[in-house]
Every structure is written in structure tokens, then in C-alpha cells.
Amino acid sequence: MKRLPVAWLLLAICLAGTTWLGTxxxxxxxxxxVTDLLPAxxxxxxxxxxxxxxxxxxxxxxxxVVDGLTSPSERSQAHAILDATLGSxxxxxxxWAVDAPQLPEATVETWTDQAVAWFWxxxxxxxxxxxxxxxxxxxxxxxxxxxxxxxxxxxxxxxxTADPFLLVPRSMEQLGDALNLATTTxxxxxxxxxRWWVRLAVSPFSKEGQEPVFRLLQEAEAALAKGVPGxxxxxxxxxxxxxxxxxxxxxxxxxxxxxxxxxxGILCLLCLRRRSILLSLVLIVATTLIxxxxxxxxxxxxxxxxxxxxxxxxxxxxxxYGLHVFLEADSRSPGERLRKVARPLLVGSLSTIGGFLILxxxxxxxxxxxxxxxxxxxxxxxxxxxxxxxxxxxxxPVRGLERIRPGxxxxxxxxxxxxxxxxxxxxxQIEWADDIRELDFPLPDVHANDAAVREAFGTEExxxxxxxxxxxxxxxxxxxxxxxxxxxxxxxxxxSGPELVQTAHAAATQLPLEKALRDALEEGGFSADAFAxxxxxxxxxxxxxxxxxxxxxxxxxxxxxxxxPAALMAGGDAQNRWWLIRSPHPLQASFTEHLIPLAQxxxxxxxxxxxxxxxxxxxxxxxGILALGLLAGFGLRIGVAVLLxxxxxxxxxxxxxxxxxxxxxxxxxxxxxxxxxxxxxxxVFALQARRWRHPLPASxxxxxxxxxxxxxxxxxSAIPAVAALGLTVAPAVxxxxxxxxxxxxNAQPLGIADTREIGF
Amino acid sequence: xxxxxxxxxxxxxxxAAGFFVFVIGMVLSVRAAIPGDLATPENLLDPKKLSPxxxxxxxxxxxxxxxxxxxxxxxxxxFRRGHRVFGGVLRVWGDRGVSLRYEGAIxxxxxxxxxxxxxxxAEGTWTSYAIDPDTGMAAWSRALWNLDLAALAESFTIHxxxxxxxxxxxxxxxxxxxxxxxxxxxxxxxxxxxxxVEHNPRRRTLYSLEDVNRSPDTGDWVQYFPxxx
Numbered sequence: 001m002k003r004l005p006v007a008w009l010l011l012a013i014c015l016a017g018t019t020w021l022g023t024x025x026x027x028x029x030x031x032x033x034v035t036d037l038l039p040a041x042x043x044x045x046x047x048x049x050x051x052x053x054x055x056x057x058x059x060x061x062x063x064x065v066v067d068g069l070t071s072p073s074e075r076s077q078a079h080a081i082l083d084a085t086l087g088s089x090x091x092x093x094x095x096w097a098v099d100a101p102q103l104p105e106a107t108v109e110t111w112t113d114q115a116v117a118w119f120w121x122x123x124x125x126x127x128x129x130x131x132x133x134x135x136x137x138x139x140x141x142x143x144x145x146x147x148x149x150x151x152x153x154x155x156x157x158x159x160x161t162a163d164p165f166l167l168v169p170r171s172m173e174q175l176g177d178a179l180n181l182a183t184t185t186x187x188x189x190x191x192x193x194x195r196w197w198v199r200l201a202v203s204p205f206s207k208e209g210q211e212p213v214f215r216l217l218q219e220a221e222a223a224l225a226k227g228v229p230g231x232x233x234x235x236x237x238x239x240x241x242x243x244x245x246x247x248x249x250x251x252x253x254x255x256x257x258x259x260x261x262x263x264x265g266i267l268c269l270l271c272l273r274r275r276s277i278l279l280s281l282v283l284i285v286a287t288t289l290i291x292x293x294x295x296x297x298x299x300x301x302x303x304x305x306x307x308x309x310x311x312x313x314x315x316x317x318x319x320x321y322g323l324h325v326f327l328e329a330d331s332r333s334p335g336e337r338l339r340k341v342a343r344p345l346l347v348g349s350l351s352t353i354g355g356f357l358i359l360x361x362x363x364x365x366x367x368x369x370x371x372x373x374x375x376x377x378x379x380x381x382x383x384x385x386x387x388x389x390x391x392x393x394x395x396x397p398v399r400g401l402e403r404i405r406p407g408x409x410x411x412x413x414x415x416x417x418x419x420x421x422x423x424x425x426x427x428x429q430i431e432w433a434d435d436i437r438e439l440d441f442p443l444p445d446v447h448a449n450d451a452a453v454r455e456a457f458g459t460e461e462x463x464x465x466x467x468x469x470x471x472x473x474x475x476x477x478x479x480x481x482x483x484x485x486x487x488x489x490x491x492x493x494x495x496s497g498p499e500l501v502q503t504a505h506a507a508a509t510q511l512p513l514e515k516a517l518r519d520a521l522e523e524g525g526f527s528a529d530a531f532a533x534x535x536x537x538x539x540x541x542x543x544x545x546x547x548x549x550x551x552x553x554x555x556x557x558x559x560x561x562x563x564x565p566a567a568l569m570a571g572g573d574a575q576n577r578w579w580l581i582r583s584p585h586p587l588q589a590s591f592t593e594h595l596i597p598l599a600q601x602x603x604x605x606x607x608x609x610x611x612x613x614x615x616x617x618x619x620x621x622x623x624g625i626l627a628l629g630l631l632a633g634f635g636l637r638i639g640v641a642v643l644l645x646x647x648x649x650x651x652x653x654x655x656x657x658x659x660x661x662x663x664x665x666x667x668x669x670x671x672x673x674x675x676x677x678x679x680x681x682x683x684v685f686a687l688q689a690r691r692w693r694h695p696l697p698a699s700x701x702x703x704x705x706x707x708x709x710x711x712x713x714x715x716x717s718a719i720p721a722v723a724a725l726g727l728t729v730a731p732a733v734x735x736x737x738x739x740x741x742x743x744x745x746n747a748q749p750l751g752i753a754d755t756r757e758i759g760f
Numbered sequence: 761x762x763x764x765x766x767x768x769x770x771x772x773x774x775x776a777a778g779f780f781v782f783v784i785g786m787v788l789s790v791r792a793a794i795p796g797d798l799a800t801p802e803n804l805l806d807p808k809k810l811s812p813x814x815x816x817x818x819x820x821x822x823x824x825x826x827x828x829x830x831x832x833x834x835x836x837x838x839f840r841r842g843h844r845v846f847g848g849v850l851r852v853w854g855d856r857g858v859s860l861r862y863e864g865a866i867x868x869x870x871x872x873x874x875x876x877x878x879x880x881x882a883e884g885t886w887t888s889y890a891i892d893p894d895t896g897m898a899a900w901s902r903a904l905w906n907l908d909l910a911a912l913a914e915s916f917t918i919h920x921x922x923x924x925x926x927x928x929x930x931x932x933x934x935x936x937x938x939x940x941x942x943x944x945x946x947x948x949x950x951x952x953x954x955x956x957v958e959h960n961p962r963r964r965t966l967y968s969l970e971d972v973n974r975s976p977d978t979g980d981w982v983q984y985f986p987x988x989x
């Protein structure tokens with residue numbers, strides 16, 4: 001086979017792959033969300049709920065603060081301007097003035113229409129579950145008369161005929177904390193504050209939820225500055241983090257890929273005598289990257305960009321295979337070279353591919369994606385390299401590298417390694433510190449702005465909990481057993497449990513309330529007929545049967561009616577329902593599995609620890625499979641050597657990091673495993689060269705250099721997880737190369753080719 | 761057989777007639793308080809093209825920039841027989857809004873300030889009242905009590921007339937939003953004396969003002985408004 005048809009074939013594959021990628025909506029397929037790094041079907045209910053929190057309505061919240069106002073009228077103007085600019089936009093679903101919240105009329109009307117079904121059981125419970133209709137009627141009329149003597153009753157007068165029990169005003173008081181309805185001011189000297197809570201109509205992670213929203217906010221600020229000179233607008237929201245994170249990660253991908261490509265390219269240019277080889281290598285690498293991306297996107301509906309960041313090491317690894325082929329120039333013919341290269345190349349690459357495929361068995365989506373991306377890419381690189389192995393290559397294509405020899409004795413090398421061995425003791429000093437934030441791009445400016453805006457909203461003291469269950473009934477029942485302190489903020493007082501609703505409904509059906517209330521109203525100076533809306537509602541409720549399904553529907557409707565920030569106090573899907581509870585003091589509950597402290601970071605970090613342990617197990621299994629393969633392929637002695645020699649540098653690096661007091665995480669572990677997979681072929685080629693008393697093939701040296709440079713660049717990444725990976729792999733690869741070099745001590749110069757097959 | 765009250769009415773025609781006159785009077789006082797002949801094309805007022813008479817009158821009536829008066833508030837509803845009466849001191853203070861200090865058994869101050877309604881009991885702090893809707897008190901009452909016809913014209917169609925006996929009246933009819941009330945204002949050359957707010961066919965509120973002072977000393981008014989300069 002000639003090299004040109006191979007080049008055309010790879011070029012065609014690249015073009016086809018690029019065309020396919022071009023037709024995908026990559027903005028939707030590639031994710032920058034940290035939550036996408038966690039599996040959607042995570043078995044820890046707490047993390048599953050936290051994940052749903054981060055991706056649903058909670059994430060759609062924007063906080064706005066207007067500074068520079070000098071009077072209440074300016075605040076009023078600011079409100080009108082923001083209402084006009086933001087409220088009319090399809091990007092905004094709801095605006096809630098935190099300093100002077102107003103219940104939407106639609107909300108009050110909905111509550112009034114459903115007052116009996118939603119709120120009457122609580123009224124009945126609060127009065128000791130009375131069963132005498134006359135007593136109830138007298139209490140209602142007395143309370144109503146007293147209420148109407150309050151000047152502020154004017155605001156309720158349009159709803160009185162549907163709600164003589166005053167259930168809605170009472171329920172509004174119960175929601176006061178959750179909705180910040182009872183905004184107070186110690187008037188003298190108080191500066192007018194201007195804060196708004198905004199709910200986006202679009203996802204903050206989507207295109208529409210970012211730039212268009214930022215433009216809208218700019219327009220609002222411009223309108224504000226025009227209407228209220230000196231006023232400025234600050235905002236905070238997930239979309240700021242998402243946009244900044246995406247931009248930073250994209251820049252990081254570009255930077256790392258560019259640096260790796262340039263470094264590897266320059267190194268190859270310096271070491272390779274023939275530029276045509278370089279072009280072939282470029283084709284191999286391009287095909288590798290494109291095929292890796294295509295296969296990954298075919299298998300995963302959404303791929304995290306970190307996969308691609310870490311995947312940039314493919315450049316450094318894929319180029320190795322080509323180098324092995326092209327630098328085996330002493331072979332007399334392509335067939336002989338293929339025969340010489342194929343076996344060690346296959347063993348080395350398949351072991352690496354197998355190692356990465358093990359990652360697909362883990363739970364962490366990113367690891368699975370990375371496993372597929374690199375395994376698919378390396379399989380492509382292997383195939384392309386083997387195709388090139390069957391093509392003619394000019395003699396001595398490499399310069400300089402073959403002169404790197406360990407000398408006639410391996411003793412100094414082994415002495416050096418023996419001296420380094422005590423560092424392995426550091427393995428026992430390793431401190432694991434799993435922090436989900438290591439996966440995120442550090443954005444200090446965005447964090448600072450977010451903290452400043454949130455400070456204007458006041459810090460929420462205490463602990464937040466998620467109370468969850470598989471139905472609203474189970475959540476409400478658990479809530480009733482909680483014995484929450486009065487200072488706790490929750491929906492517990494606002495939503496009746498199923499037992500209460502059922503009992504109240506049963507009692508209500510036995511009450512001759514309409515007659516008793518009509519009489520009491522007439523006696524109290526009211527026109528009973530005017531209260532027809534209430535009696536209709538009462539008769540409808542008592543006339544229908546209670547059922548668990550009806551209870552679920554009623555609570556869903558009740559929660560759906562919540563406006564503003566209160567809407568965030570409950571959520572979930574058909575399988576998992578939750579309420580948010582905020583308590584100034586830790587809650588003592590025996591049924592902790594249904595009450596999860598919302599220390600989100602701790603929950604996620606705990607899961608992260610679990611993933612590390614699972615990755616450790618996966619790595620162990622991977623090494624076991626690798627060991628079996630090597631033992632089967634090479635026999636006991638060589639097999640053990642091929643397995644243990646790459647493991648030693650990896651352990652040495654981890655031990656050194658442990659000894660230095662560097663906290664390790666999942667990605668250090670992953671790096672160690674990766675380095676073993678990457679350097680197996682170094683040892684295989686080194687042992688082959690040792691057998692033939694040849695020096696270490698130049699391809700191994702060049703490969704080690706390109707790989708360590710690739711990972712060295714990763715070590716400079718601003719993303720701690722990526723840096724951890726680079727920091728582990730780069731020195732481990734260099735150490736493995738050094739070890740391989742030492743194995744070829746006492747080598748004979750090339751040219752006295754021993755064509756005997758190596759005995760493995 | 762004992763005679764019922766209804767039967768006694770028929771037995772005593774004079775008493776019956778008196779009762780019906782009273783009832784009709786009550787009904788008329790509720791249903792026909794806002795004169796039907798005011799909303800005619802010739803009475804339509806355009807705040808941008810006010811006649812010199814209206815300009816002069818409004819100049820006399822508007823707070824400068826504050827106003828203080830005692831008020832009587834009468835509330836009428838279809839669900840309650842009779843009406844309820846409240847009273848106290850009304851204060852209008854420029855952009856600050858309108859403060860109604862209710863006096864008597866229940867001492868509470870309600871303020872329709874820009875953007876919100878605030879409430880404060882005699883001993884206590886200001887609390888915003890979250891039930892006033894977009895079309896409620898905070899939205900229009902400041903313009904109303906300041907007699908700011910230009911601002912009112914954004915939401916209402918305005919009709920008005922002045923009579924030779926120095927009496928004047930204005931009728932505000934919702935221009936578009938049916939949730940807004942219909943408002944009828946009356947007064948003399950010196951002051952606004954009564955204001956009737958028909959919220960809907962089932963509810964209305966009547967205000968009557970006395971002792972109107974358009975140049976009060978606002979020195980201690982900070983206690984009547986939630987957010988001082």
C-alpha cells in the first residue's frame with residue numbers, strides 16, 4: 001500500500017466527520033454545567049433533588065438591585081421603568097418587588113376561589129375541630145364584624161362574599177415570611193432600597209437565557225439612567241455564571257489544544273527529518289480527534305466540555321502510535337515493519353483503550369464520556385497508524401533521539417529508583433479532599449458580584465432542608481411530625497396534611513353550615529344572600545368525595561398558585577416531591593432520610609468522594625483485566641514486568657504528592673491510572689529493545705516527550721481538576737520513560753539488527 | 761293570630777309609605793349619587809387644553825405642596841346592611857403620597873405611597889400591605905388627592921363642570937382598565953369637599969373633607985409617612 005491513498009482515506013474521514021459535527025447543534029449538545037457532571041439518575045436522593053433544584057425554577061432566578069436612588073419617588077419611578085422594560089419582555093416570566101411586594105390579583109382570586117378546599121381544614125383545626133355549626137357560624141360572623149372595623153379591611157372587601165371565614169387573609173399571613181410580604185421599615189433615616197426578584201421564562205443555560213437577557217438588562221439600566229439620573233442596576237444569577245464559565249472553558253479548550261498542538265508540532269518538526277511524516281501525523285491526530293468527538297456525540301445526548309478539555313491529551317497520545325510506525329525505519333520493508341510494530345503497538349494501545357473503556361463503567365457522566373472519547377480516538381489512531389505501517393518509509397527519519405542512551409550499565413538508574421522508593425511511603429500520607437468546585441472554572445469577578453448583590457438581599461441565616469417524599473401526601477405527613485419551630489420558614493402551616501383534610505372534609509359534610517351561617521349573618525347585620533359565592537364553594541367541596549388522588553391534585557394546584565420567591569419553596573417531579581424548610585436552628589428529626597440538609601456543597605462533595613471510590617474500584621478492575629491480558633500475551637515473567645513497571649512511576653508520583661502534603665482527589669487517581677495505561681507500551685517496546693540489545697526506540701522517547709508536554713500543559717489549567725490530571729500524568733510518564741530507558745542499558749548500536757522474535 | 765310586622769305595615773298605610781320612601785331614598789343615595797348627566801361630550805376635559813377657569817380653580821385647590829384635612833369615610837357594601845363610618849386626618853404630601861390617620865377605637869395610619877400601601881398601628885413600625893392591586897389605592901390615589909389631572913388622564917376619562925354658585929365637580933371614568941373605580945369629586949372654590957369612589961356596582965366609598973388646610977406645617981409629618989427624605 002502507498003502512503004497517498006491512506007492520506008486520502010484519512011482526509012475523507014476527517015471531512016465526513018467534520019461535516020457531521022457541523023450539522024449538530026453543538027451549543028445544545030455541549031454542556032458547561034457542573035450539575036451535568038452528576039448523573040441524572042443519581043441514587044442519592046439528596047443529590048438528585050439538589051441537581052433538580054439547580055436545573056429547574058431555582059436556576060431561573062435573577063436578583064436585581066438598583067443603586068443611586070435618593071427618594072421614595074425615585075424608587076417608584078425605578079419600579080415603573082423596570083416593570084415596563086423587563087415586564088414586557090418574553091424572556092421574563094415574573095417580576096417581584098422585594099421591598100414592596102404586591103400579590104397579583106390573579107393569585108388572590110385563585111386563593112379566594114379555592115379557599116374552602118385549601119384553607120378551611122386549617123381554620124377548623126386551629127379552633128379545636130368544632131362540630132357545632134351554630135358555634136362555627138357565630139365565630140365567623142363575630143370575626144368578620146371585627147375585621148370590617150379595621151380600616152385596612154377595605155383591601156379585602158371585594159373578596160368577603162366568597163370568603164367570610166377570612167381564610168385568604170389568614171393564609172397570606174402564614175406565607176408572610178416566605179413571600180417577604182411583611183416588609184417593614186423603621187422609617188426615620190431609612191434609605192430607600194430597590195430590589196427585585198425576577199424569574200426568567202427561559203433556561204439560564206440556554207442561549208436565550210444569557211446574551212439576550214444581558215442585553216435586556218442593559219436596556220433596562222439605560223432606561224433607568226435616563227428616567228432616574230444616577231441610578232445604576234446590578235444583577236446576579238446563574239446565567240452570569242453559566243455564560244462566564246462557558247466562555248472561560250471554551251477559551252481554556254482553545255488555549256490547551258493550541259499549546260499542545262504547537263508543542264507537539266514543534267517537537268516533531270525538530271526531531272523528524274521528513275516533513276511528510278509530520279503531515280501524516282497531523283492527519284492521524286485530526287482523524288483521531290474527529291472520530292473521538294463523533295462517537296462520543298453519537299453515544300451521549302449531552303457532553304460536558306471538560307471531557308474535551310481533558311480529551312486534548314488525545315493529541316499527545318495519538319501521535320505516539322504514528323511515531324512508533326514512522327520511526328521504525330530500520331526495517332527492510334513495510335511488511336517487516338508491520339510485523340515488528342504490530343504486536344507491541346497492539347498490546348500497548350489495546351491496554352490503553354481497555355483502561356479508558358473501564359471508565360465507561362463508572363457512574364460519573366464525565367468519566368464515561370471521557371472514556372468513550374479517548375478510547376474511540378485511540379482506536380482510530382491505532383487503525384490509522386497500522387495503515388501507515390504498511391506503507392514505505394524512508395530510512396532514518398529521526399534525528400538526535402537515537403543518541404539518547406543510558407550507557408552500558410543500568411545500575412545508576414536502579415540506584416536512583418531505589419533512592420526514590422521511600423517516597424512511596426507518602427502513599428500512606430495521602431489526604432483525599434473531594435471538592436465538586438474543582439470541576440468548575442474559577443470566576444472570582446462573577447463570584448464577587450454575585451456575593452455583593454446577595455448581600456443587598458440580606459443573608460439567610462440558619463439551615464435549609466429539603467423535606468422529600470414520593471407524594472405530596474407523604475411530604476405533608478412527614479412535615480406534620482417535624483414539630484417545626486415557629487421561626488422556621490416553610491409551607492408547612494400553609495398546606496394541610498392528608499389526614500387533616502380527610503377528617504375536616506368528613507366533618508364538613510356532616511355540618512349544616514349553610515343554614516347556621518345564613519342565620520348568623522342576617523343577625524349580625526349582613527345580607528346572607530350576598531354570600532352566595534361562598535355557599536356555592538362550600539357545597540361543591542362537601543358534595544364531592546375525598547380521595548388521595550384528589551388531594552395530590554389539590555396540593556399541586558395550591559403550590560402552582562404561589563407567586564414570586566414562594567414558588568421556589570416546593571418542587572420535584574412525579575416520583576420525588578420536596579418542600580424547602582429554612583430553620584434558624586438545626587432540626588432534630590429521627591426520619592433523616594426524608595429530611596436532607598441543603599448544604600448543597602457537602603452533599604455533592606460526598607457524592608464526589610463516592611465517585612472517587614468507585615473510580616478506584618474501576619481502576620483496580622481495569623488493571624486486573626490488563627494484567628490478565630499481559631500475562632496471557634507475554635507469559636508470567638514479562639507480563640508481570642510489563643504490568644508492574646508502569647505502575648511504579650504512578651505510585652511514586654502519588655506518594656510524592658502525599659509526602660508533600662498535597663491533597664489528592666478523583667483526578668489525581670484518574671491521572672495515575674491513565675499514566676499506567678499510557679506507559680505500558682513504553683515498557684513493552686523497552687523490553688523488546690532490551691531483548692535485542694537495542695537502544696530504546698526513538699519513537700518511545702518522542703512519544704514520552706509529546707505525552708508529558710501535553711499533560712504538562714494540562715497542569716497549567718485554571719480548572720483544578722484538569723490541572724490535577726496533568727500534574728499526575730506528566731511526571732509519571734517522564735519517570736516511566738526513564739525506567740524504560742534504564743531497561744535498555746548495555747544496548748548495541750542500531751544496525752546490528754537482531755531479527756529474532758522477542759520471546760513474548 | 762298574631763300579626764306580623766309586614767301585615768302591620770299594610771294595616772298602617774302611612775307607616776308603610778314612610779318606610780318605602782326611606783328605602784327608595786336609601787337606594788337612590790347609593791345608586792344615583794354619581795350624576796348621570798355629567799359624562800357628556802360638552803363636559804369632557806382635556807388636561808392639556810384646560811380653560812382658564814379650570815386652570816385657576818385647580819391652582820387654588822391643589823396642595824402647595826401639602827394638604828391637611830379632617831376626613832369622614834363612609835363604606836357601603838352589598839353584603840352588609842347600612843354603612844360603616846371611619847374618620848381621622850388626611851395628609852397629602854407631594855411625592856410622598858397620601859396618609860390617612862384613622863382615629864377612634866382603632867388608631868392606624870394607612871399610606872398610599874409611590875409603589876406600595878403602608879400600614880402602621882399607633883405603636884409600631886411601617887409594614888407594606890401586599891394586597892393592593894396594580895389598579896388599587898397606591899396606583900391612583902396620589903394623583904387623585906393632588907388633583908393632578910394630567911396624571912389621572914393616563915387612566916381615566918375626565919368630565920367636569922363648574923356652576924355659577926362656585927360649585928364644581930369632576931367625574932373620572934376608567935379609560936380602559938375596567939378594574940379601576942369610577943370617581944366623583946365635588947367642591948367649592950376653596951377646597952375639595954367630597955369624593956365618591958365607586959369600586960364596582962357592589963361597593964363604594966364616600967369621603968367628605970372639612971377644615972382643609974393647603975399650607976400646613978409639615979414639620980412633624982415624618983411620623984405619618986414611611987420614608988422621609
